[in-house]
Amino acid sequence: MKLAGLLLFALVLAVCLSTQAVAASCESLSSLSIPHTMIVAESVAAGAFVQAAPAGGKGKAKGGGANPFADLKEFCRVQVTSKPSADSDIKIEYWLPVNGWNGNFEANGNGGWSGSITANTLATGMQRGYAAAMTDTGHDGGSASFAMGHPEKVIDFGYRAVHEMATTGKALIKAFYGRDAKHSYWNGCSAGGRQGLMEAQRYPQDFDAIVAGAPAINFTGRSAQAVWIGQATHKDESSALPQNKFAAIHDAVLEACDAKDGVKDGVLEDPTKCKFDPKTLECKGADAPTCLTSAQVETVRKIYSDVVNPRTKSVIFQGHEPGSENGWTTMAGNNVFTIATDTFRYAVFEDNNWDYKTLNFDSDMATTLQKAGNVINALDPNLKPFLARGGKIIQYHGWSDPQISPRSSVEYYKSVAAAMGGASKINDNYRLFMVPGMAHCGGGDATANFDMLAAMEQWVEQGKAPDRIEASRTRNGQTDRTRPLCPYPQVASYKGSGNTDDTASFVCKAQ
Numbered sequence: 001m002k003l004a005g006l007l008l009f010a011l012v013l014a015v016c017l018s019t020q021a022v023a024a025s026c027e028s029l030s031s032l033s034i035p036h037t038m039i040v041a042e043s044v045a046a047g048a049f050v051q052a053a054p055a056g057g058k059g060k061a062k063g064g065g066a067n068p069f070a071d072l073k074e075f076c077r078v079q080v081t082s083k084p085s086a087d088s089d090i091k092i093e094y095w096l097p098v099n100g101w102n103g104n105f106e107a108n109g110n111g112g113w114s115g116s117i118t119a120n121t122l123a124t125g126m127q128r129g130y131a132a133a134m135t136d137t138g139h140d141g142g143s144a145s146f147a148m149g150h151p152e153k154v155i156d157f158g159y160r161a162v163h164e165m166a167t168t169g170k171a172l173i174k175a176f177y178g179r180d181a182k183h184s185y186w187n188g189c190s191a192g193g194r195q196g197l198m199e200a201q202r203y204p205q206d207f208d209a210i211v212a213g214a215p216a217i218n219f220t221g222r223s224a225q226a227v228w229i230g231q232a233t234h235k236d237e238s239s240a241l242p243q244n245k246f247a248a249i250h251d252a253v254l255e256a257c258d259a260k261d262g263v264k265d266g267v268l269e270d271p272t273k274c275k276f277d278p279k280t281l282e283c284k285g286a287d288a289p290t291c292l293t294s295a296q297v298e299t300v301r302k303i304y305s306d307v308v309n310p311r312t313k314s315v316i317f318q319g320h321e322p323g324s325e326n327g328w329t330t331m332a333g334n335n336v337f338t339i340a341t342d343t344f345r346y347a348v349f350e351d352n353n354w355d356y357k358t359l360n361f362d363s364d365m366a367t368t369l370q371k372a373g374n375v376i377n378a379l380d381p382n383l384k385p386f387l388a389r390g391g392k393i394i395q396y397h398g399w400s401d402p403q404i405s406p407r408s409s410v411e412y413y414k415s416v417a418a419a420m421g422g423a424s425k426i427n428d429n430y431r432l433f434m435v436p437g438m439a440h441c442g443g444g445d446a447t448a449n450f451d452m453l454a455a456m457e458q459w460v461e462q463g464k465a466p467d468r469i470e471a472s473r474t475r476n477g478q479t480d481r482t483r484p485l486c487p488y489p490q491v492a493s494y495k496g497s498g499n500t501d502d503t504a505s506f507v508c509k510a511q
């Protein structure tokens, strides 16, 4: 009898253990002790999450009547406040699925000057099975005004908040599930791309796999470029570019270069091969939407040109690529790009009245690098510690990005290859995918639908390196083109026969 009772007990215990997905209650995470960190954890029943209305906003958050989170399964919501410095106030949020956890951690990146945590991002990560995380990087709202008089908060934005998110996230996962995450993933674009590569450089132990899109790694350089273009565009009345001319310039670029890659499809596979002179668009007679005045020709030249130090001629940042014209409202529109002016106004000169027209691309850029470069730029090519421990990076960037020039990604990739002893030395860990025609983190005329995280999962968990990544384009709700994305310096090359809108007609190969 005794033996039978014991066996029964063992059986019941085994059944309990096998169905119990978590090792601790969600609420118990609140009492987890982590230095300078306050934790509030609460269980959220399936379908019960409702996004709070934005601060100062009216009524419900976006989604209207229906709750966009109604399909979420039960999860543990952990809201963290981290104060690694006396002036720090970093908010971090973790969504830990109670059932169906894929065993991995996914931290998500921000955009611009950050300052918000988005429930949609967390929900997306969690629905893919991840314990998902996001931080506001230590301040609220999308402006850099927080930086004035708060150097510690600039450090939080620059790299510290993400590092806190990584270490605290790993501790929460271990406490909640009773085991470490198998792998820690980073997933971000724009500011998020910068954050991911910053981690690889500064805290190589934090993440095993980094998906970094359109990374703002040369944050001071991209800020300078927007001022460069702003100064050229608004030099005087004649230099301004009416927005209805962007399309005419784009059409002229396609006319000159589209077919150079073997397929006339409205997309430049490699825009660096396109030598387009805006002078060819100069008005022969009266000004018209289809031509450029001579002052406008100079403005357009400035937009394509690299930003250079006028004294040393050294390159501060890479210019826009041919093909990006339809997105030029960002920097050559009526207003100057505020993400850029914020850098100087708040993070560098700390002067509310700073005027972008006064920026000197020699002395002021030296001041900028000295003040903020080391904190917000992520350009260190030494990825040895990260790569040596098997870390993986998939970086991607749209060739028509009008916010962060795509050649900045190419330059960084090349600098890492050079520092590591050649491209062949990094190929098993780090690949760059340029996306022809894609604007900033998506959009444009490109095949901009792709899943870099899935490609990374295959690489990390099945050892299948991304030799090509399938992408598609949607027009009017229909997929009208598929095309491979290729690891740089390879490009998608047409085989010479077959439908040019079908990925099967293309191979990845070096030019």
Ligand SMILES: [Ca+2]
Pocket (backbone or CB within 6 Å): 257, 258, 259, 260, 261, 262, 263, 264, 265, 266, 267, 268, 269
């Ligand atoms: Ca083409």
